[in-house]
Amino acid sequence: MEYKNKNQGIVKNLCKQCGGEAIYSAKKQKLVCGHCGHEEDLNLSNDKIIEKSFHEDITYEGHEEGMGKEHKNFHCKSCGSITMVDVTQVVINCPFCGSSHVNEEAYSKRIIKPEGIIPFTIDKSTAYQTFKEWIGSGWFRPNDLKKVTTLEKIHGVYVPFWTYDAMTESTWWAEAGYYYYETEYYTDENGNTQTRQVQKVRWIPVSGYYEQFFDDVTVIGSKGISQSRVEDIYPFDYKKLINYDPRLLVGWESELYGIDVQKGFEVAEKIMDNYIYKACVQQIPGDTYRFLEINTHKYNITYKHILLPIWIAAYRYNGKVYQVIVNGQTGKISGEKPLSWIKILLFVLFIALVVGLILYLSKK
Numbered sequence: 001m002e003y004k005n006k007n008q009g010i011v012k013n014l015c016k017q018c019g020g021e022a023i024y025s026a027k028k029q030k031l032v033c034g035h036c037g038h039e040e041d042l043n044l045s046n047d048k049i050i051e052k053s054f055h056e057d058i059t060y061e062g063h064e065e066g067m068g069k070e071h072k073n074f075h076c077k078s079c080g081s082i083t084m085v086d087v088t089q090v091v092i093n094c095p096f097c098g099s100s101h102v103n104e105e106a107y108s109k110r111i112i113k114p115e116g117i118i119p120f121t122i123d124k125s126t127a128y129q130t131f132k133e134w135i136g137s138g139w140f141r142p143n144d145l146k147k148v149t150t151l152e153k154i155h156g157v158y159v160p161f162w163t164y165d166a167m168t169e170s171t172w173w174a175e176a177g178y179y180y181y182e183t184e185y186y187t188d189e190n191g192n193t194q195t196r197q198v199q200k201v202r203w204i205p206v207s208g209y210y211e212q213f214f215d216d217v218t219v220i221g222s223k224g225i226s227q228s229r230v231e232d233i234y235p236f237d238y239k240k241l242i243n244y245d246p247r248l249l250v251g252w253e254s255e256l257y258g259i260d261v262q263k264g265f266e267v268a269e270k271i272m273d274n275y276i277y278k279a280c281v282q283q284i285p286g287d288t289y290r291f292l293e294i295n296t297h298k299y300n301i302t303y304k305h306i307l308l309p310i311w312i313a314a315y316r317y318n319g320k321v322y323q324v325i326v327n328g329q330t331g332k333i334s335g336e337k338p339l340s341w342i343k344i345l346l347f348v349l350f351i352a353l354v355v356g357l358i359l360y361l362s363k364k
Contacts, residue, residue, distance in 0.1 A: 013250045016040065023251030026120035026156070026309075026328070031247065042119065048243040049116040051165060051302035054265065090254040102246040102254075112261060112305045116241040119248055120156055120309040120328040127154060127311040127326045134324075134333045135315070154313040156328060158249060159230075160221035160257035162264035163238075164303050170210040170276050170296040176286035177201040201288065208283045214272050219264040221257030221305075225312070225325060227267055232334030233327040236308055240329065244307065254307065261303055272298070 013022040013031060020035030024042075031040040092101045122130075131154075181197045188194050216238060220230045259267075273296065280294055309328025314321050324335030 013247050021250070022247075024119060024248045026123040029119065029121060042242065042248075043245065044242050046116065046242050049241060049304060049306075051304055054164070054261075054301040054303050090256060091249055091252065102249045111256065114160070114244040114305050114307045116304065116306040117158065117244045117248055118236055118238075118240050118306070118308050118329055119242070120252070122309075122311065122326065122328050122331045124154060124156065124311070126331060127156075127313075127328070130326055130331050130333050131313060131315075131324060134335070135337075154311055156252050157310055157312050158252060158254040158307040159225065159310045160255055161306050161308050162219045162221055162257075162259075162261055162268070162303055163216040163306060164214070164219070164265055164268040164301065165216065166214045166268075166272065166298045166302075167300045168212050168214065168272060168276060168296055168298050170212075170280060170294050171207070172210065172280040172283070172292060172294045173205070173207045174284050174289045174292040175203045176206045176284050177203050177288040177290065179287045203290070204286070206285060208280065210276060210280050210283060212272075212276060212279065214275075217268045217271050219259070219267045219271075221259045221264060222255055223258040224255070225310070225323075229323075229325065229334055230310075233310070233325060233330075233332045236327065236329055241306060257305070261305070265301075265303070269298070272296075 014020070015022045015033035015036060015038050017038040018033060018036040020033050022031045022033045022038070022040065024030070025032040028039065030042065032038070090103060092103050178201065180200050180202055182200055183195050184198045185193055185195055218234070218236075220227055257264075273294075276296055277292075277294060280292065281289065284292070311326035311328055313324045313326070315324065316322075322336040324333065326333045
């Protein structure tokens with residue numbers, strides 16, 4: 001069976017049994033023919049997923065060209081129609097017969113091709129049920145939000161990600177503060193001399209060393225979902241990462257990265273530096289600290305480009321559209337919800353009433 005058209009780089013899943021179109025099923029986790037129902041197991045090999053040297057293997061100038069808008073003729077092998085398509089479009093759906101094809105030219109030598117992919121295990125109906133349960137939860141949400149059961153659209157998308165490994169060595173300097181107390185004399189409102197303990201800080205110069213290996217710091221390569229939003233649906237189980245297989249994209253949506261490997265590493269560095277900062281703070285002795293400075297050396301930096309499964313949906317409430325995403329491997333959900341300011345106000349008033357009542361009773 002041949003999946004690749006040598007002239008156009010178009011991949012189409014053909015059933016081994018009847019020649020019909022086979023599409024990956026998240027529910028069965030197999031390639032399933034839509035015509036005869038024949039099922040084909042996935043190749044779960046991961047031998048081609050290799051960490052690449054960040055500094056040695058990247059030629060950034062060449063990658064920029066691959067993001068340009070180029071077009072060519074697409075000849076559909078299912079119905080024979082010829083249409084104009086975007087070269088960077090990963091999944092091509094024929095407008096005449098509806099068949100799906102994967103455009104391997106989207107991953108040309110001008111951009112970095114994915115090495116690995118995690119197939120969907122959460123199907124559309126499960127993702128939708130997760131949304132229905134999620135939309136009805138939350139104390140400070142409008143009551144009628146539970147009635148929102150219709151999604152504008154729900155898309156199963158293989159989203160581009162970068163993962164980075166790095167060894168880090170950090171040297172830090174700071175002033176550690178140790179609390180001590182001194183007795184202070186003062187005159188009260190009645191003219192009497194009183195004493196009280198006043199907290200002071202003794203500052204002492206300190207320094208230290210911290211070493212950390214970072215494994216698979218994950219940064220989204222899409223501009224359609226923020227890094228903070230996607231971190232809400234972490235983690236993905238990278239033990240289930242398999243060699244990139246374009247057949248898995250047939251019938252699904254996929255995206256080329258809009259954030260390249262260099263920009264992705266800038267995000268990864270911030271994640272690493274934030275982790276290192278907190279770790280160094282934990283090493284500082286005493287009760288408090290100030291003037292912390294950290295000098296970090298990162299080396300043996302590697303990366304890989306992978307595709308991860310995410311259900312992306314939107315719902316409308318009071319004329320506004322809110323985004324929701326679901327981890328296509330675990331079902332973990334994250335999204336935006338409107339707040340009920342009336343409920344928040346009533347809660348604040350309730351807390352104020354309780355505090356006032358406690359203060360009143362304590363004075364009696």
